[in-house]
Amino acid sequence: MRKKLWRSERGEAPSILLFGMVPIILMVIGLYIDGGGVINAQEQATLVAQSAARAGVNGGITADTTLSPSLAREAAQKYLATSGVEGSVAVQGQTVTVRAVVTYHPEFLPIGPKQGIGIGEARAFRPGQ
DSSP states (O other): OOOOSSOOOTTHHHHHHHHHHHHHHHHHHHHHHHHHHHHHHHHHHHHHHHHHHHHHHHHHBOTTSOBOHHHHHHHHHHHHHHHTOEEEEEEETTEEEEEEEEEEOOSSSOOOOEEEEEEEEEEOOOTTO
């Protein structure tokens, strides 16, 4: 009786394909999850920036219906601090502009923290304008 010197290769191609595809599938899932997280951080930053700008205008209106830059800046920064978001506030004329930054820490891919940046702007109008 003769022994086979070579072994059967039957069934090896599917296992090689499976082991080759698993890392790619995991990477796609990670991009989906962490990509969505970055988009959510950007949306949250924009929402907070817009709300802080409105809060700045509302908090900066004085008795004679003008916008006080110091009161507006303080009100917008207070809103940012209450929301737990970093950012900056600029007041120019009757306009309050807020830049908010929300940091997202990826849960699936080891790519380091990413920032969502949002900008909001609000303008104070006098009655009758």
